[in-house]
Amino acid sequence: MSNPIISRRGDSIQESPIRKLAPLAADAIKKGISIHHLNIGQPDIPTPVEFWDAVKSNISNVLAYGPSIGIPELREAICGYYSRSDISIEPDQVMITTGGSEAVIFSMMAVCDPGDEIICFEPFYTNYNGFATLADVKLVPITSRSENGFHLPPSEEITSRITEKTRAILICNPNNPTGTILTDAEISDLADIVTSNNIYLLADEVYRDFAFDGREHSSILEFPGIADRAVVMDSISKRFSSCGARLGNIITRNSSLMSVFVKFGQARLCPPTLSQYGAAAMYRSMTADYFSSVVSMYQNRRDILMHELHGQEGIFFLKPEGAFYATIRIPVENSDDFTAWMLTDFSIDGWTTMIAPAEGFYATPGMGLDEIRIAYVLNENRMRSALEILKSGLQEYRASR
Numbered sequence: 001m002s003n004p005i006i007s008r009r010g011d012s013i014q015e016s017p018i019r020k021l022a023p024l025a026a027d028a029i030k031k032g033i034s035i036h037h038l039n040i041g042q043p044d045i046p047t048p049v050e051f052w053d054a055v056k057s058n059i060s061n062v063l064a065y066g067p068s069i070g071i072p073e074l075r076e077a078i079c080g081y082y083s084r085s086d087i088s089i090e091p092d093q094v095m096i097t098t099g100g101s102e103a104v105i106f107s108m109m110a111v112c113d114p115g116d117e118i119i120c121f122e123p124f125y126t127n128y129n130g131f132a133t134l135a136d137v138k139l140v141p142i143t144s145r146s147e148n149g150f151h152l153p154p155s156e157e158i159t160s161r162i163t164e165k166t167r168a169i170l171i172c173n174p175n176n177p178t179g180t181i182l183t184d185a186e187i188s189d190l191a192d193i194v195t196s197n198n199i200y201l202l203a204d205e206v207y208r209d210f211a212f213d214g215r216e217h218s219s220i221l222e223f224p225g226i227a228d229r230a231v232v233m234d235s236i237s238k239r240f241s242s243c244g245a246r247l248g249n250i251i252t253r254n255s256s257l258m259s260v261f262v263k264f265g266q267a268r269l270c271p272p273t274l275s276q277y278g279a280a281a282m283y284r285s286m287t288a289d290y291f292s293s294v295v296s297m298y299q300n301r302r303d304i305l306m307h308e309l310h311g312q313e314g315i316f317f318l319k320p321e322g323a324f325y326a327t328i329r330i331p332v333e334n335s336d337d338f339t340a341w342m343l344t345d346f347s348i349d350g351w352t353t354m355i356a357p358a359e360g361f362y363a364t365p366g367m368g369l370d371e372i373r374i375a376y377v378l379n380e381n382r383m384r385s386a387l388e389i390l391k392s393g394l395q396e397y398r399a400s401r
């Protein structure tokens with residue numbers, strides 16, 4: 001007998017390009033090779049001790065469910081964090097989610113029916129493809145180009161892609177995988193477009209603290225004319241190096257939309273209870289000093305990346321402005337093949353470097369084949385070694401083709 005049918009959704013969902021090389025990495029490790037991981041946005045920065053202390057002091061006999069919208073302490077602490085950037089939001093405009101991932105999925109599902117469209121700018125965070133498949137939403141990609149630092153194309157190009165099925169424009173700012181930070185003028189243009197077309201602006205701002213060279217990141221929450229159309233999706237994964245806490249949040253001032261999010265939240269009961277106490281403690285206690293030391297650490301790593309790779313033959317990228325990623329054009333025809341080869345065929349003194357091929361960060365077929373994404377999440381010495389190995393690997397790979 002044949003197997004029962006698997007859904008079209010299940011058949012068509014993409015494998016994450018960040019994780020799909022994992023079996024090759026496991027084989028390399030079995031052969032005794034160590035790996036520098038520049039493929040995944042897993043920071044090496046210690047999770048603040050405030051997190052662990054708060055989790056420990058909230059241990060009780062029963063690990064119980066919490067409120068679907070999230071515990072009040074955390075929602076209040078998030079409002080406090082925003083008030084330090086002069087952004088005023090109320091706790092009932094914040095819902096806690098199971099990671100930023102759930103915040104994006106809920107946002108797509110709250111504003112779209114199956115088959116509806118969301119405009120986004122590629123390259124984009126690759127899991128948007130998977131989230132869109134889960135939500136049965138069509139992502140309509142508009143390509144941003146490395147030549148202008150992956151900033152937005154002209155407004156006419158954006159409006160020309162709006163159809164009667166378009167429900168939202170989705171941005172990731174600062175951007176994963178490019179490190180680009182949108183200017184206020186770009187956000188204002190988007191605000192005008194969503195207003196005149198009566199659609200939403202969904203902003204994934206999980207990297208909002210990481211802006212380099214004295215830049216200021218602007219949240220869409222600061223653009224008052226779009227209060228009812230703005231949805232921010234956020235996370236503590238990167239902000240406090242707490243990826244395993246699985247906590248994020250949604251912010252919207254649109255109370256009807258918030259009540260939909262809360263019903264979605266009720267359907268999955270609640271976000272992780274213990275992590276929320278830890279997150280609330282971090283939001284309350286991590287000051288501007290914490291953020292400026294983390295930002296300067298990432299900025300140094302960005303500078304090492306620039307120093308090691310910029311100007312190398314066939315390599316092209318502009319200086320990333322924030323987050324901790326760069327999308328880099330390299331002189332190969334197929335970066336899937338190259339990144340796999342780095343794991344199967346190349347090492348120096350028992351080490352190799354793992355990077356993510358960029359194709360899965362695009363929705364347009366064939367785009368990104370000559371690009372990789374680097375996450376600069378390792379300390380300075382490891383960054384230097386990892387990039388030396390990458391450069392040598394690239395040379396040998398090209399010579400062998």
Ligand SMILES: Cc1ncc(COP(=O)(O)O)c(C=O)c1O
Nearest residue numbers: 041099100101125176235237248
């Ligand atoms: C842009 C962006 N959005 C959302 C997420 C998901 O974050 P979380 O770990 O909170 O689910 C990530 C994770 O890498 C990300 O880079």
